[in-house]
Amino acid sequence: MAYRSHVLVCAGTGCVSCGSYELGAAIEGEIAKRDLAGEVQLVRTGCQGFCAEGPVLIVQPDEVFYCGLKKSDVPTLVEEHLLKGRPVTRLMYTPPAAPAPVPTLSQIPFFAKQKLVVLRNRGLIDPERIEDYIARDGYAALAKALGDMTPEQIIQEIKLSGLRGRGGGGFPAGVKWATCRQAAIHRGVEPIVVCNADEGDPGAFMDRSIIESDPHSVIEGMVIGARAIGAQQGFVYIRHEYPIARERLAKALDQARAFGLLGRGILGTKFDFDISVVQGAGAFVCGESTALMASLEGRVGEPRAKYIHTVEYGYKNLPTNLNNVETWANVPLIINRGAAWFTAMGTGDVSDNPWNGSSGTKVFSLVGKVNNTGLIEVPMGITLREIIFEIGGGIPRGRAFKAVQTGGPSGGCLPAAHLDMPVDFDSLTAAGSMMGSGGMIVMDDQTCMVDVARYFIAFLTEESCGKCIPCREGLRCSLDVLTRITEGKGDEGDIALLEEMGGVMQDACLCALGSSAPNPVISTLRYFRDEYDAHIRDHTCPAGVCKALIHYEIDQAKCDGCHACVTACSTGAITGQVKYPHLLNQDLCIKCGACVDACKREAVLRA
Amino acid sequence: MPRLTIDDLKKMRDQTAGALALRAGTARARVTIHMGTCGIAAGAREIMAALLGEIERQGVTDVLVTTSGCAGLCSREPMATVEVLGQAPVKYANLTPEGIQEVFRRHVLGGDVVTVSALASGCETTG
Numbered sequence: 001m002a003y004r005s006h007v008l009v010c011a012g013t014g015c016v017s018c019g020s021y022e023l024g025a026a027i028e029g030e031i032a033k034r035d036l037a038g039e040v041q042l043v044r045t046g047c048q049g050f051c052a053e054g055p056v057l058i059v060q061p062d063e064v065f066y067c068g069l070k071k072s073d074v075p076t077l078v079e080e081h082l083l084k085g086r087p088v089t090r091l092m093y094t095p096p097a098a099p100a101p102v103p104t105l106s107q108i109p110f111f112a113k114q115k116l117v118v119l120r121n122r123g124l125i126d127p128e129r130i131e132d133y134i135a136r137d138g139y140a141a142l143a144k145a146l147g148d149m150t151p152e153q154i155i156q157e158i159k160l161s162g163l164r165g166r167g168g169g170g171f172p173a174g175v176k177w178a179t180c181r182q183a184a185i186h187r188g189v190e191p192i193v194v195c196n197a198d199e200g201d202p203g204a205f206m207d208r209s210i211i212e213s214d215p216h217s218v219i220e221g222m223v224i225g226a227r228a229i230g231a232q233q234g235f236v237y238i239r240h241e242y243p244i245a246r247e248r249l250a251k252a253l254d255q256a257r258a259f260g261l262l263g264r265g266i267l268g269t270k271f272d273f274d275i276s277v278v279q280g281a282g283a284f285v286c287g288e289s290t291a292l293m294a295s296l297e298g299r300v301g302e303p304r305a306k307y308i309h310t311v312e313y314g315y316k317n318l319p320t321n322l323n324n325v326e327t328w329a330n331v332p333l334i335i336n337r338g339a340a341w342f343t344a345m346g347t348g349d350v351s352d353n354p355w356n357g358s359s360g361t362k363v364f365s366l367v368g369k370v371n372n373t374g375l376i377e378v379p380m381g382i383t384l385r386e387i388i389f390e391i392g393g394g395i396p397r398g399r400a401f402k403a404v405q406t407g408g409p410s411g412g413c414l415p416a417a418h419l420d421m422p423v424d425f426d427s428l429t430a431a432g433s434m435m436g437s438g439g440m441i442v443m444d445d446q447t448c449m450v451d452v453a454r455y456f457i458a459f460l461t462e463e464s465c466g467k468c469i470p471c472r473e474g475l476r477c478s479l480d481v482l483t484r485i486t487e488g489k490g491d492e493g494d495i496a497l498l499e500e501m502g503g504v505m506q507d508a509c510l511c512a513l514g515s516s517a518p519n520p521v522i523s524t525l526r527y528f529r530d531e532y533d534a535h536i537r538d539h540t541c542p543a544g545v546c547k548a549l550i551h552y553e554i555d556q557a558k559c560d561g562c563h564a565c566v567t568a569c570s571t572g573a574i575t576g577q578v579k580y581p582h583l584l585n586q587d588l589c590i591k592c593g594a595c596v597d598a599c600k601r602e603a604v605l606r607a
Numbered sequence: 608m609p610r611l612t613i614d615d616l617k618k619m620r621d622q623t624a625g626a627l628a629l630r631a632g633t634a635r636a637r638v639t640i641h642m643g644t645c646g647i648a649a650g651a652r653e654i655m656a657a658l659l660g661e662i663e664r665q666g667v668t669d670v671l672v673t674t675s676g677c678a679g680l681c682s683r684e685p686m687a688t689v690e691v692l693g694q695a696p697v698k699y700a701n702l703t704p705e706g707i708q709e710v711f712r713r714h715v716l717g718g719d720v721v722t723v724s725a726l727a728s729g730c731e732t733t734g
Contacts, residue, residue, distance in 0.1 A: 004671070005629075039655065061629050061671040061673060083647075084674060084676055085676055134619055136624075137620065140617075143616050260611045260612075268612035
């Protein structure tokens, strides 16, 4: 019998860690108990994006969104909504500042403002069932590419779409494909296609979510690309740290092989192509093209100088076309719906030059000091303000927006003055940041920008492979200087020194990890120089973050002796009798700030 | 699973698209079975089963079936509301399994309101 209702339980990594598998099992049990098993189907989908509110689920066709669910909510949910058709208001989502919960997806700003292209199937299909993907026009683009198009026509369509690499560089995919095809024909060798799923930026999880929620879209894109370029062999280079994504990708590849969508004679044609999965071992630099190829070959993952690009001499010196997960996932839709549909979204006119704009959409992971953290997809050209304040629901606890960091560790921090800037490849670069692979970290007024720069430089120092001196030594020295500044030991010449080292690294590093590494320092110096000056000259941290420059005191007039801070303090630094003002012993204080959070009367002062 | 050809893929897509239409919210009509305590006591579960069975037999994939609470007229349960896209909703009362199947064939598929079992035009939300 056909199902009348589908319960779409999010099984992305975020919700799984909040217990969505157990929740799903409880719902299945309750459905069976209520004798609804033939009527209501439970589907485990990929990440639905609203990670802040997990575990989440959607009941279709009613389009009702539930969040923050516990196992104890299950009997009510099943009886009231699934049996009696009365959606349960108390389990629905209440947007910040909204008077009451809102029931449906289209009424929640987080979902309503998004434009789903790459994530079109998220929360809609079971990523482990190829039948679900096919039902949503999956592999139709492959049928079209194999049946009705020549390789040249496929490349031309991708060129016209203006699709630019979603991994960060923004290089036009069609141009890369054409170069790779020509290099292979010219040398009489077989080219290779590779999918870069070595996503390593802190706080970024776009590619993981795409593979988790719709692995076949990446596979289909790669098969189409292989057909266009003339490749018979492909690789997905994926992080070992993504267990759910790896498992779903492996399942999807098996299904595609069983259905004749990979392997010999794809879809009954004479085209052969197969994909192997190679796991990375957690080195950030292996996201860089030449280091990735070295790692694929089994060598140490270090980059080489790129006088000759990997598109001509890559994996085992064969012409190798490397695109990122999100780029590949865009391909089936462009082939299916045409370049004109794709260029209708985005900025600029890419009709005769893909460098003239940014077409299509971009997936971002929206994290940090923002109410609705999660995974979003928006059209290119949307403003930062729309992303942070409408989709993201603004800054928690009514604090002020200070900066947004885009582009991962090598990106930059943009201040409030840039909030109305359109988000596309070229605007972000012009403002001193970059698109990167799509990490977006929001910061409030309690964030110290010198400390942020220090954090990213520390990350890159650990991840630098050490092959070239400007990167290895430049990062280490920059980290020393930044650490000194955050400890209040900075000198007048430090800023000039940071700028000089940054300039050398930009010019002289072997790969993009090093040449873009100074960006966090340069962009914070550009927009927040006064904070550096405050640290160096006044020995103060305006945001109250750098521990060496702050101390806590208890305002004797405000303290009512409630004892909450004494309980919160882990070192016993606060003493006092209940109902009498307390005292803080500076020698024992580790400046963790727990007392500030515990105090209801704002009697703990940070100075 | 045999290896697919381009034609097989298209056939498979057509066969499976219906189930996903439910999740994507594309449908030509919606039938709501009222499942208050009164409705369930009067046999709404049997009405639901009969309706889903009929939908399956007819091979229809673009009609949504949902439940809702008591419609307020407990003495006339089991009841159902039929909403065909672009037309006013119609409420049916005192349904039997055969009755809902007839409503599905004549009203949802055929476009004619089954006046014998129709109670009124409209639904709770539209007045």
